[in-house]
Amino acid sequence: MRNTLRTNRATALLAAVALACLFSGFARSASAQNIASPSVQTMSTAPGTYVIRNARIVTVSGPDIENGMLVISNGRITGVGANAAVPAGATEIDARGLSVFPGMIDAETNMGLNEIGAVGATVDTNELGDMNPNVAAIWAVNPHSAHVDVTRVAGVTSVVTMPQGGIISGQAAVLNLNGTTPREMSIVPFAAMVIDFPRVGGGGGFAAFVAAQQGITPEALTTRDRRVEEMRKLMRDAEAYGRAQDAYTRDPKAVPRPDVNLQFAALVPYVRGERPVMLRADRERDIRAAVRFAEEMKLKTIIVGGSEAGRAAAFLKEHNVPVVLDSVLNLPLREDDAYDEMYANAAKLQAAGVRFCISTGDSGAHVRDLPFHAGMAASFGLPREEALKSVTLYPAQIMGLSDQMGSIEQGKLANLVITDGDILEPRTNIRYLFIGGRQIPLVSRHTILNDQFKDRK
């Protein structure tokens, strides 16, 4: 959730101040415990060939298939239906009484960038400075984070992981939760530019509270406008830089070679609308301001956060901007908001026809709670099938990856979760897990510690 992200920022700051203390804490851990995950990595083996029989297949994109068959080969779903051609040598899985779901996708996390929030040495989310378009999560993700195993055995198979902080935080990556290197995990290494859209009163936490108490002062407005202007200028410069580079490429003899500027270069595909920009905005006025800015700059916009997106639903629909809703389980922002304001937000977006998905917004450890965020939205007005889509197909669509993931269809990546019940229910058990066509053992730091101690008298 947003709160976690905010707090982590404060934690990082705290960490810098109390480095000595923290280091001693970390040293204790490193000696006494194993910081690295007892991860079971399987990328070294080739994807297998599997046939799953007698399952209820929840395709998400189409109707459920009772007693269906599903074939996995070369990392993809190669057959699905009442019957499908079975390649020779396929491993048989009898899934009688079980259901197959597409792996869930969390579109806003810091997976692999934040292991232990209180220990600065394990946190790689916030770079210094306000404008960091050339910073990218893909370079720093720890594939051996214990969070990876813990998350995937709960049915979340893919995440968007992102830097945070500043104004332009950097670039997010889309990952499958399996691999020995970030590149092995990567579906899209440079997937989106993350921007913490400048707002009146600045960031979160106590500063935001003080700002709210002080009201919208002219100074606060000026500061916000100045920050937006800085960003606008940087983007315009990046556009010009892109044009100059193109001109040089077309005619290197006639055009002088422009200097390389990594900041501009990183921004070019985003200011050209070729890749999405994830703009964090929660308050209604900030959502509206962010969308207007993005339209002015002709960006491909995704709103992230969206605590008050329900109040701007008609506006978002009109402007056809999707929302990554990370606040379902947050407390309402104002004391006089309805108690279920956050729970009911998704239903409002759905009813208004706004494209949205549900996310934990978590730093990593609690991304596995994703289905329960969606489930809570379902108990406050979001139809159940929409709740399931909001953590499978919808995040894939919003990230432009619905040809790859998010539903069970022939040709898509074999990211599959086989359960003994509704995947959004906490009582449901996960029985089999496939990521990229590889069967993943249902083992994590937590199952290993459980096995180690459960029978000690």
Place this chain on the structure above:
Amino acid sequence: MKRLLSFAICLVMLGGTWGGASAALAQGQRRGQGREAQPQGGETLIRNATILTVSHGTLAASDLLIRNGKIVAVGQNLKAAANARVIDATGKFVLPGIIDAHSHTMMDGSVNECTQSVTSMARTQDILNPTAINIYRELAGGVTSALLLHGSCNSIGGQSTTVKFKYGRPAAEFIFPGAPPGIKFALGENPKRTNFTQQPGQQRYPATRMGVEETIRGAFTRARDYKRGWDEFRAATARGDKNVLPPRRDLTLEPLVEVLEGKRYVHSHSYTADEIVMLINLADEFGFKVRTFQHVLEGYKVAGELARHGAMASTFADFWSYKVEAYDAIPYNSAIMTRHGVVTSVNSDSDERARRLNIDAAKMMRYGGLTEEEALRLVTLNPAMQLGVDSRVGSIDVGKDADLAIWTAHPLSVYSRVETTFIDGDIFFDRTQDLAHRTQLEQERKTLEQADANKAPAAGATPPATPRPPRRAYTDDDDVQDEGNNQR
């Protein structure tokens, strides 16, 4: 301008009573007129519900009769008085009120008296804010009682308070009658201040787990001597010796003497196996019991030791990895401790998470295979035992307080939602009423916007005073951040 308005709305809203079923209104009861909710009294008959007793299984299609705040009958075809409030709960579920054994909800200002390492004299009951909006939000999640604990910044913290969430009533009515008194202890990173910025000159002993042990040992050594002084004085007085002076009263040591005498429960914040065993050994040596270990995230490593000491455990369902001492936390903790015979509860330590403890309980079926009833007990009967109030609440049994909630579906399902929450037979949350109230609030908001007091001040006039900031909602992260110390 806007801030004054929102403050005014808050006042009005908090003054209004949000509880109260439509049925009650139909009977012409005056509700929501003043700051204090009117006791509703009388009889309530909940008909044709699935009743999750938690103590003796699930009763299908059954009725539940409430009279004078107590559960007086559970069964088929119950009859109620002619003027009883009758609620048709066909297709719905009744669960005992959820009890949160680790809460800081409604505690006004900092939860930490952090200036000394032993602050057993400080009392949480002195800082209760009965109008905190998160009480209402938790009622809407079926929570009816909580253990309000001092923070974890010192080895021996302040005295705890057990409350019923009687939102809208004066603070005094929140105090759970007859609940045994308690005190907060804390071990590990928080009392040794690992993760906190300390200004020069503000460093405080202890800075290690060794020092935490020594601090508690020192305090109980003094408490034992103090108790001996009083015992000797009383014995001399009883012998008729008139020439003895009583020991000087010590408000720090008195609660610790109560611990030694078994009259005050110790609820100890703890994480790692070593510190859990340390406190068990120390308590055994001084002859007292640790009532509950709180958080106790590595309790699963020493579940046998916990069981043999007779300690109970109140833990997070699956919150982990936010600091080093939470890195070995596993969601199987509740199940392992339960299987070792430790009475275990799942708590929130968070105004947010408290609203969905039913889902946290459900997760404990996935992680370690607890049965449905065992899972439900984690948030009802077991915390009631830990707080020493299980003769009053925690299950649906005749004679117990009518603290319960009606859910739209099985409360272990993520799709369930609370319809109505009762405490002592009175309604403190009702969704139908809440929805109906929203239109009225909208009207009030409009009226207030027009009010003179909310008009912009004339040029040059003194702007209206900023209302005192409310305390930020307590979240899990505060266990790391230590709310109150870094914020102000």
